[in-house]
Amino acid sequence: MTAVAAEETTIVLTTFADAKDAYRSKDLRQSLYDEGEVVMADVLVNLHGEEHRSRRRVENRMFRREVFERYERELFPRVIERTLAPYQAEGRVDLVRLGHELMLNLAALTAGVDRPEGTAEETGRLYAYMMKFVEGATLAHSTKDKAEQRKVIAQALEDWDAEFLAPSIARRRDLLAREAAGEDVEVPSDVLATLLRHAGELELPPEVVRREVAFFLLAGAHTSATAFVRAVDHILGWIEEHPEDAGLAATDPLFVQRCVHETVRLNPSSPIGRRRALAPVTLRSGIQIPEGAIVVIDLQSVNRDAEVFGADAAAFDPHRTLPPNVAPFGLSFAAGMHVCIGQDLAAGVVPRSGTDLDDHLFGLVTAVVRRMFAARVRRDPDDPPQRDANTQRPYWGSYPVLFGGEA
Numbered sequence: 001m002t003a004v005a006a007e008e009t010t011i012v013l014t015t016f017a018d019a020k021d022a023y024r025s026k027d028l029r030q031s032l033y034d035e036g037e038v039v040m041a042d043v044l045v046n047l048h049g050e051e052h053r054s055r056r057r058v059e060n061r062m063f064r065r066e067v068f069e070r071y072e073r074e075l076f077p078r079v080i081e082r083t084l085a086p087y088q089a090e091g092r093v094d095l096v097r098l099g100h101e102l103m104l105n106l107a108a109l110t111a112g113v114d115r116p117e118g119t120a121e122e123t124g125r126l127y128a129y130m131m132k133f134v135e136g137a138t139l140a141h142s143t144k145d146k147a148e149q150r151k152v153i154a155q156a157l158e159d160w161d162a163e164f165l166a167p168s169i170a171r172r173r174d175l176l177a178r179e180a181a182g183e184d185v186e187v188p189s190d191v192l193a194t195l196l197r198h199a200g201e202l203e204l205p206p207e208v209v210r211r212e213v214a215f216f217l218l219a220g221a222h223t224s225a226t227a228f229v230r231a232v233d234h235i236l237g238w239i240e241e242h243p244e245d246a247g248l249a250a251t252d253p254l255f256v257q258r259c260v261h262e263t264v265r266l267n268p269s270s271p272i273g274r275r276r277a278l279a280p281v282t283l284r285s286g287i288q289i290p291e292g293a294i295v296v297i298d299l300q301s302v303n304r305d306a307e308v309f310g311a312d313a314a315a316f317d318p319h320r321t322l323p324p325n326v327a328p329f330g331l332s333f334a335a336g337m338h339v340c341i342g343q344d345l346a347a348g349v350v351p352r353s354g355t356d357l358d359d360h361l362f363g364l365v366t367a368v369v370r371r372m373f374a375a376r377v378r379r380d381p382d383d384p385p386q387r388d389a390n391t392q393r394p395y396w397g398s399y400p401v402l403f404g405g406e407a
Contacts, residue, residue, distance in 0.1 A: 009293040014301040016308045016331065019273070021283045022295055024336035028275035031294065032140075038150045039136030039157070042208045043215040045338060048278075052337060058202055062194040063341050068361055070189065071110065071345065076364050079105045080371055088375055088403050095232055095385075095399035099225035104130060106364055107220030110345065111213050112192025114168040126164060132156040133218040161210050165192075169209075172196050191216045216342075223269035224346055224365055229396050231263040231369045234316045236379060245318075249373035254357065256373070257348050257366040258318040261328035264347060265303045266316060267394070268332035273297035303330035375403045 013019050022028055029048045033040040040046050044055050083102045087093035104127055108115065115122050136153040139146055175187045176197060187193050192213050195204065204212070238259070239246045248255040274296055281289040289295060304313040308326055322328055327350060333340040340346075348363030362370075379385065380400040388397035 009290055010296060011287065011289055011293055012296045012298055013287070014298045014305075015285070016302050016305040016326075018283055018285050018287060019297045019299070019302040019331050020335050021285070022275060022281075022289075022297060023273070023331065023334050023338070025275075025281050025283075026337070027277060027279040027281050028289070028295055029278050030274070030338060031276040032270065032272070032274040033137055034274075035140040035146070036137045038139070038153045039133050039211055039214055039218070041211060043212050044341065045215065045219075055202065056337075056341065058198045059191065059194055059341060061198075062189055062191060063345065065344075065361070067189045068345050072361055072364065072367060075109060076106060076367055079109065080368055084371065084375070091404060092380065092400065092402050095229045095401055096225075096396050099228040100127060100221065102368060103225040103228065104217075104221040107217050107224070110190055110220055110342070111216040112168055112172070112188060112190030113164050113213065113217055114171060115164070116167070126160075129156055129160040129164070130218055130221055133214045134222050137215070137218060157210060157214060160214070165210060165213060168192055169196065220342060220346075226269060226395060227260065227264055227267070227346070227365050228368055229399055230267050231260050231365065232372055232377065232401075233385070233396070233399065234263050234266075235259050235369070235373070236377075238316060238318065250370070250376070253362050253366060253370055254351060254360075255318060256370045257351070257362045258328065260347060260363065260366050260369060261350075262316055262318050262320065264332045265309075265328065265330040266314075268299040268303065268330070271298075271300050273299060273331075273334060297331070299331060303332060372401075377401050377403060 013022055026049075030046055033046055044052070044059060047055055080102065083105055084098070087098060101123065104123065107130075108126065113126065115126065132153050133156070135142065135149060139149060139153075142149060169192065172187065172193045173196060175185050176193070178185045179187055187197070192209075195202065195209055195212065235249050235256075239249065245255070249259075274294065277289045277291050277293045277295065280291050283289070303309070306313045308323060309330070310320065320328070327333075329347060333343040333347070344361060344363065346363050346365055348366055349361045351357075351360060378401060380402050383400040385399040386397045388395040
């Protein structure tokens, strides 16, 4: 479908095949964050060509399987237990609040943002900064004065740098120097340490390092928190209709991972992908994209393509059978050069026939969701969940739950 405006052509892709083809085209450049440069300028997801390959090559050294294994089996479980403990003792929590707090803790760990105080107040300040960064990344959708917002967000980046990033950089530089001198020290496996370790190779100015770490913080915290709440909601709804699966959510991590993947398919973190054509492109289906055109990938339609996901593609079904070479989460993590670098960390590795589950990576969202059902999470019958009235996107504003099964 094509709509022609005075200044530019916009082409909307709604099928799985066209979207996958577009994501893999080297002549279609990322443009989803064109208005969010205050946070997104020169970060990995916004780079193209050789700049993107060089940055990704370095950061891939952190996003390796052995690093993911350590996070999933050692580091993340401690964060989950520490964050969840007070709420489980109280017997109740708002999933939206818990999701953002929990995923912020995990994202700070992977991005490389230290919190020496370890207090709730410190976490609250970091959360406020992170939400400003989210505003910056999604500035194109804002209804506020964008020029004024840019000033506020730029100041937030400066303040966050002074309070959190600069001390984190100083600590890692000290550890790297001691390591280089032959000392037996443990340098964190995180994005910031990786950037500093390869500073000579990348030659990134300080403001780009600042934005890159801020991006990984907001991407890891905000998108995973949203997926967490939605996954719990979907599973609770599924169990109501399929009580025979009630025990699987607490005991079968593969079932929970399938639920997470199905949730992400139906609810991509951004409902669209957006590219700009650097040269004329012809998709395999015959769709012609002229140079300079904007390509909008309608992920809500793409991930519900009945020819790929079946006649009930719009429904949640963790037992869904998929065609070969189709990811269970659709194209929510994109494809091609810009496939999400943290995909396996968040959602785990897609299991194959004969997968050894003792060696399998299920992903941090799966781990957190499974932990909630081990605590026998259920909706609060006296306080039903509410949608977020401040956005047109389908976010939950509040989602009260109880622990411990029926009273």
